[in-house]
Amino acid sequence: MNNLFRNVSRISRRDFLRNTGYAGGGLIIAANFAACSSDKALPGGNFAPNVYVNVKENGDVEIVCHRSEMGQGVRTSIMQVIADEMEADWDRVTLLQATGDVKYGDQNTDGSTSIRKHFDMLRNAGAVTRQMLVNAAADAWGVPAAECRGLNHAVHHEASGKSLGYGELAGHAATLRVPEDVVLKSPEDYRYIGKPMDLVDGMAFTVGTAAYGIDTVLPGMLHASIERCPVIGGKLVSVDDSAARAIAGVVDVIQLSDGVLPPVFNPLGGVAVLATNTWAAQRGRAALKIEWDLGANASYDSPAYRKTLEASARAEGSKILARGDLAAAFAGAAKTLDAVYYAPMLSQAPMEPPAATAIINADGSCEVWACTQDPQTAQGVVAGALGIEPAQVTINVTLLGGGFGRKSKPDFVAEAALLAQKSGKPVKVTWTREDDIRHGYFHSESCQYLRGAIDADGNTTAWLQRTAFPSIFATFGPADGPAAMELGLGCVDNPYAIENMQIESCKATAHFRIGWLRSVCNVFHAFAANSFAAELAHLAGRDPKDYLLELIGGDRHVIPADSGGEYDNYGQDIGEHPIDTARLKAVLEKAASMANWGRTLPRGSGLGIAVHRSFLAYVATAAEVSVSDAGALKVEEMWTVIDAGTVVNPDRVTAQMEGAGIFGMSLTLHGEITGTSGAIVQGNFDSYPVVRMNEAPTAIHVHVMPSGARPGGVGEPGVPPVAPAICNAIFAATGKRVRELPLRNVSLA
Amino acid sequence: MAIELTLNGTVQSLEAEPDMPLLWAIRDLAGMTGTKFGCGKALCGACTVHVDGQPVRSCSFPVSAVAGKSVTTIEGISTDGSHPVQVAWRELNVAQCGYCQSGQIMSAVALLEKTPNPADEDIDLAMSGNICRCGTYTRIRAAIHKAAGSAS
Numbered sequence: 073m074n075n076l077f078r079n080v081s082r083i084s085r086r087d088f089l090r091n092t093g094y095a096g097g098g099l100i101i102a103a104n105f106a107a108c109s110s111d112k113a114l115p116g117g118n119f120a121p122n123v124y125v126n127v128k129e130n131g132d133v134e135i136v137c138h139r140s141e142m143g144q145g146v147r148t149s150i151m152q153v154i155a156d157e158m159e160a161d162w163d164r165v166t167l168l169q170a171t172g173d174v175k176y177g178d179q180n181t182d183g184s185t186s187i188r189k190h191f192d193m194l195r196n197a198g199a200v201t202r203q204m205l206v207n208a209a210a211d212a213w214g215v216p217a218a219e220c221r222g223l224n225h226a227v228h229h230e231a232s233g234k235s236l237g238y239g240e241l242a243g244h245a246a247t248l249r250v251p252e253d254v255v256l257k258s259p260e261d262y263r264y265i266g267k268p269m270d271l272v273d274g275m276a277f278t279v280g281t282a283a284y285g286i287d288t289v290l291p292g293m294l295h296a297s298i299e300r301c302p303v304i305g306g307k308l309v310s311v312d313d314s315a316a317r318a319i320a321g322v323v324d325v326i327q328l329s330d331g332v333l334p335p336v337f338n339p340l341g342g343v344a345v346l347a348t349n350t351w352a353a354q355r356g357r358a359a360l361k362i363e364w365d366l367g368a369n370a371s372y373d374s375p376a377y378r379k380t381l382e383a384s385a386r387a388e389g390s391k392i393l394a395r396g397d398l399a400a401a402f403a404g405a406a407k408t409l410d411a412v413y414y415a416p417m418l419s420q421a422p423m424e425p426p427a428a429t430a431i432i433n434a435d436g437s438c439e440v441w442a443c444t445q446d447p448q449t450a451q452g453v454v455a456g457a458l459g460i461e462p463a464q465v466t467i468n469v470t471l472l473g474g475g476f477g478r479k480s481k482p483d484f485v486a487e488a489a490l491l492a493q494k495s496g497k498p499v500k501v502t503w504t505r506e507d508d509i510r511h512g513y514f515h516s517e518s519c520q521y522l523r524g525a526i527d528a529d530g531n532t533t534a535w536l537q538r539t540a541f542p543s544i545f546a547t548f549g550p551a552d553g554p555a556a557m558e559l560g561l562g563c564v565d566n567p568y569a570i571e572n573m574q575i576e577s578c579k580a581t582a583h584f585r586i587g588w589l590r591s592v593c594n595v596f597h598a599f600a601a602n603s604f605a606a607e608l609a610h611l612a613g614r615d616p617k618d619y620l621l622e623l624i625g626g627d628r629h630v631i632p633a634d635s636g637g638e639y640d641n642y643g644q645d646i647g648e649h650p651i652d653t654a655r656l657k658a659v660l661e662k663a664a665s666m667a668n669w670g671r672t673l674p675r676g677s678g679l680g681i682a683v684h685r686s687f688l689a690y691v692a693t694a695a696e697v698s699v700s701d702a703g704a705l706k707v708e709e710m711w712t713v714i715d716a717g718t719v720v721n722p723d724r725v726t727a728q729m730e731g732a733g734i735f736g737m738s739l740t741l742h743g744e745i746t747g748t749s750g751a752i753v754q755g756n757f758d759s760y761p762v763v764r765m766n767e768a769p770t771a772i773h774v775h776v777m778p779s780g781a782r783p784g785g786v787g788e789p790g791v792p793p794v795a796p797a798i799c800n801a802i803f804a805a806t807g808k809r810v811r812e813l814p815l816r817n818v819s820l821a
Numbered sequence: 822m823a824i825e826l827t828l829n830g831t832v833q834s835l836e837a838e839p840d841m842p843l844l845w846a847i848r849d850l851a852g853m854t855g856t857k858f859g860c861g862k863a864l865c866g867a868c869t870v871h872v873d874g875q876p877v878r879s880c881s882f883p884v885s886a887v888a889g890k891s892v893t894t895i896e897g898i899s900t901d902g903s904h905p906v907q908v909a910w911r912e913l914n915v916a917q918c919g920y921c922q923s924g925q926i927m928s929a930v931a932l933l934e935k936t937p938n939p940a941d942e943d944i945d946l947a948m949s950g951n952i953c954r955c956g957t958y959t960r961i962r963a964a965i966h967k968a969a970g971s972a973s
Contacts, residue, residue, distance in 0.1 A: 143918030143955045270914055277919035278907040280855020280895035284920060287854040295849065320838055349849035350858075351841045423859050423867055423920045423954045473857070473920025474954050505860045723914055727957070731917055734956025757864040757952060766945040768958035 117243030124197040131239025133165045138176035139186045142475035144787040145724035146186045148272045152264040157198025161225040172447025172467035180446040184687040184785025199254040208245035268723035284473045285443025288429035290498040297353040300342035303750035305367040312361040321352025339487045372583040374746035385519040385540040389576035393637035396572030401534035405525030413600040414812040417745035418515035424473020425503040426484035430492040437464040442485045443472040450482035457486040477588040510752040513587025516541040518596040522604040530612030534572040546582035553579040556638045562597030564637040569625025591788040594686040602682035602796030627654040649688045659692040659713040666711040667694035678804025682796035687785025689716035693793040697801040703821030711773045717781035729774040729790045736794025738762040826887045829897030839885035844868045846884040855895040866951030869924035876931040895923035909968035917955035
């Protein structure tokens, strides 16, 4: 890889090693060579060829992370990609976090898009920087740029042995034209991409200096806590705030306008108590006496709604994919099976509840610090709420203490801005855990009706799937059932090679703010498809893993459009990112092999497996469970295999799979949000439990498939296979088929 | 009322309502934000600090109860991140979002002070009060074992 380095080293090996980053840093190297040459003098100055990179005169490099960090490791990954392509010394790079600004392009950190949609752009940003520094050196030395090479924070000229540090070249590079085309590095030359680099925030995370949305402190700041209507769409009738105002530390009580429907990303309205500290604000809020008009959504009750949803899923819906002759296949079947799968609403419940701090400046502009996944949308929503232009709003993006989709919605950011405007003081809004769980944007409740047919040989000949769930789009406008985009999340993209297949979409009305949660509709679609596949295997008397491989069928690219299915492939080209059954089967077989599939397990123990493609990545999970005679479940161990194509940081991919295993376990075992008279019943981690250390498997084994394919998503695709893998394992252990989540509502005894 | 306590080795006097949770006194009055709010009901452990060496959930512990006592937060277990638990956390890249990790580290430090070589059951017992929504439990467990090894 590095002949140039060897040649240069031969000239002055000891000096070179002493003076470059290879052996301890410093930029004296440039002086060594420049002093004995007649090269053109270089101007000083910084060099920022694009909005992502700034090479300073002293050689320090700033790289900008324009995506939000919520635990997926994106700050580390983005620095890896840019630093690698520009050949920067890792230790000389400082990472800066971008504010919300269109100049950075797409900053909406959701859909597992940071790498899969930005990898090329980030590489290009680094490569342009490197090429321009090379061009600057070539110009200074009067040699062709093709003879020069950017390597580890310096440009080298092999023939003459000359070398200049990036800092020396910065001022001159800044005067050069930005090239339109640059040559990207070959993967075998990657320095950081594909390597398990340590977290750039590792120190901050362990000493308490990592700054989240909740941690902003401004001089003279007030702390706000907001009482909101328990039912979406309700209105404030009256408020008595006299007791609240009497509490020590309470400074003001401010009414926010009632929320409107559709809710979009707007604040919910309510009554805010502003105080000199958070505790006083919370106490003051508890002392408010409020009367609400709950509105039409107070008609919602979970048990009744579930029946409505199931009736919708059992009735004929609108066809979204169809092939073959379903009626004939069922008529000629040796055996048929039907089943209804149910999964409840969920709350993202990030450990840091929504929190934001805002100040209104003397010129009417607004500056905000917030844990937002989507700073540009936050900018627009804040501007709209305040009645100012987006350009007058600065959104500083803090670290996010978890996001999982909740912090894509900037309603809480606008609350802080509105209260800063109304109070005339800087204001921090901190949601309580109860606020977070009761007033969220919920993962949709779903029912799916499945009907399958097998022939005399046990082959599946027909598959009917009807899916019913209130749509995310109801949050933004009229919507009486699933949208095409949602049906593309693990339903219309069904990979099974079944000759007669029909998928239908069934109506459902939203009574809450519906939002997206890590992997979105893939959660319940993968649960139903992988569970029903195992049910058919059992009906056919076959091994569920072998049967699943057969259902997936031969190596091919699945094209939903061939069966009339509308499918947007996560916004990316299906030619570049096909639904590749070979990759799907490969992760399944690898996970089975890692789990030692087929081994004999003790009584009450079982292995289950599931595989799902989402966000352009393929993930299979095998789970081993034990179920006691009393019905107590323990997930003993999990094996997860991901093929996400090219990966930037395999350790972060592994971490995401480990985390997805736990997140998936939480929704499988415990997660359930319900409503009574339109109000959410759960409120904290006692009524909305999540998996804890004592429930965690002893090990979550992860294998990242080596691949040079285009990068897929990583943050979300680990979640969908977990629930069906566990439920299939329960069936193997007990013979009980679980068709509803969470398991805490199901007796396994 | 004025409440005098030792916070990370420094004697401080905080002007607070006696029933104010220690968490908010630390964050809003003393201005140290490493200790996190997660639930307000001692359910998640994000707010874990040490009072006279014992781990407590500061969100549900009145500040008046620490009068005359010594409180240690994440900022106080070392001056430079060199505590073996902090080092192990970094070596294994335990954190994902990092938000719960102050509390996790404080619980782990307290565990290791009492039980220098904990078994998995000891870790379950000491750490199950600390929720990590990112799901870093397997690495937390490994980091505790690693820190135990390096300390012994």
